[in-house]
Amino acid sequence: MEKKVYRRETELAYRGHHIPGKMDEPEADALYLTSAFNVKDLDEMEFVYDGGGFAYNRTNNPNRTALAEAMTYLESGEDSIICGRGMAAITTALMALTSSGDHILSDMTLYGDTITFMSSVFKKYGVDVTYVDFTDHEQVKAAIQPNTKVLYAETICNPMMLVSDIRALAEIAHAGGARLMVDNTFATSVMVRPIELGADIVVNSLTKFYNGHSDCLLGSITSTKDFIKEAYDLQTLLGTGSDAFNSWLVLRSLRTLDVRVKQQIDNAARFAAALEKNPNVRRVMHPSLTGHPQHALAKEQFDYGYGAMLSVLMADDDREKMNAFIGKLRIVRYATTLGGFRTTISHPVTSSHSGMSEDEYRRLGISAGMLRVSIGMENPNDLIEDFEQALTVYGK
Numbered sequence: 141m142e143k144k145v146y147r148r149e150t151e152l153a154y155r156g157h158h159i160p161g162k163m164d165e166p167e168a169d170a171l172y173l174t175s176a177f178n179v180k181d182l183d184e185m186e187f188v189y190d191g192g193g194f195a196y197n198r199t200n201n202p203n204r205t206a207l208a209e210a211m212t213y214l215e216s217g218e219d220s221i222i223c224g225r226g227m228a229a230i231t232t233a234l235m236a237l238t239s240s241g242d243h244i245l246s247d248m249t250l251y252g253d254t255i256t257f258m259s260s261v262f263k264k265y266g267v268d269v270t271y272v273d274f275t276d277h278e279q280v281k282a283a284i285q286p287n288t289k290v291l292y293a294e295t296i297c298n299p300m301m302l303v304s305d306i307r308a309l310a311e312i313a314h315a316g317g318a319r320l321m322v323d324n325t326f327a328t329s330v331m332v333r334p335i336e337l338g339a340d341i342v343v344n345s346l347t348k349f350y351n352g353h354s355d356c357l358l359g360s361i362t363s364t365k366d367f368i369k370e371a372y373d374l375q376t377l378l379g380t381g382s383d384a385f386n387s388w389l390v391l392r393s394l395r396t397l398d399v400r401v402k403q404q405i406d407n408a409a410r411f412a413a414a415l416e417k418n419p420n421v422r423r424v425m426h427p428s429l430t431g432h433p434q435h436a437l438a439k440e441q442f443d444y445g446y447g448a449m450l451s452v453l454m455a456d457d458d459r460e461k462m463n464a465f466i467g468k469l470r471i472v473r474y475a476t477t478l479g480g481f482r483t484t485i486s487h488p489v490t491s492s493h494s495g496m497s498e499d500e501y502r503r504l505g506i507s508a509g510m511l512r513v514s515i516g517m518e519n520p521n522d523l524i525e526d527f528e529q530a531l532t533v534y535g536k
């Protein structure tokens with residue numbers, strides 16, 4: 141049959157839209173960069189609305205679905221959703237878990253914006269939050285209230301690199317009728333899958349190690365099918381779902397997750413051991429070091445290494461020397477992100493933990509002489525030599 145040629149405006153809208161030939165299984169994952177999908181008729185639209193397909197990007201997108209399936213597998217859950225940022229995942233999950241009058245019991249060392257969200261936004265909506273030291277389980281048990289709905293922890297906490305005992309925290313949460321939610325960003329599923337240890341909800345900033353290329357922001361929530369359905373319904377209304385391109389980028393990056401992160405973890409252990417011996421360094425915080433307060437727990441809980449994040453406490457807190465040190469580094473760059481394939485440093489007091497009182501810094505063990513390091517895939521000897529030559533600004 142001869143193909144009908146429509147008027148120019150119509151042809152301009154449709155030419156090239158359908159590519160003839162076997163195009164349904166490209167070797168690379170296809171990218172669905174579209175705000176909506178064509179639906180054949182009312183029956184098909186009903187089928188799509190029942191979860192059987194795709195209609196509108198805020199509700200659903202094949203790239204998001206593909207990444208969610210991968211995250212469910214990696215984090216050992218029943219289902220996942222992908223959110224536009226790590227913070228979108230954290231806020232969406234917490235909003236799905238709580239209502240006005242509920243209580244959240246949280247570790248006191250968390251990513252700064254998570255604390256700000258819980259303390260400022262949630263307070264406005266009548267959700268109460270208590271912060272205690274999650275490494276002290278008696279304190280945690282004593283702080284549970286009848287209305288506690290969530291215990292909130294990070295697998296490895298920034299910037300002291302303290303390790304949460306997920307199995308013990310899950311038992312405490314469940315005994316108190318609450319659920320354990322864990323941010324697994326610093327560890328990733330390469331090291332541990334919190335759900336396997338009893339956690340109920342796992343969130344990740346996929347911006348970090350999962351993506352690993354410092355070129356997009358994304359987040360995930362992994363849990364049971366029932367909870368993900370609740371979180372998904374809320375996500376659709378809040379509009380916190382991810383876009384197709386970032387989902388595609390992260391799925392592509394996941395293919396190399398284990399090789400990247402394992403090398404970063406190995407490099408971090410070598411780097412920590414070398415820096416600990418440096419006379420210009422007061423202390424290195426990394427769970428691989430036997431002096432780390434949760435070294436034994438980390439060894440038992442993690443099935444690969446001790447993480448690629450560490451903190452270094454310089455010889456003193458002098459700001460000029462810190463600036464001189466950063467300026468003297470030849471390879472390593474200062475950037476307020478982490479988890480990329482290149483090593484980056486950041487300064488907690490002026491970024492992730494800025495605006496806290498001196499008392500809070502003292503309580504958390506943070507000082508102006510502290511630098512957080514996200515170890516990359518470079519040769520570890522080059523990284524160690526770069527730090528050693530720059531550390532001479534501290535005098536030895």
Ligand SMILES: Cc1ncc(COP(=O)(O)O)c(C=O)c1O
Pocket residue numbers: 225226227228251294298323325326344345346347357358359
């Ligand atoms: C532990 C942790 N969780 C969550 C986030 C938030 O992630 P995003 O920047 O993707 O919103 C960050 C960001 O640095 C983080 O370090």
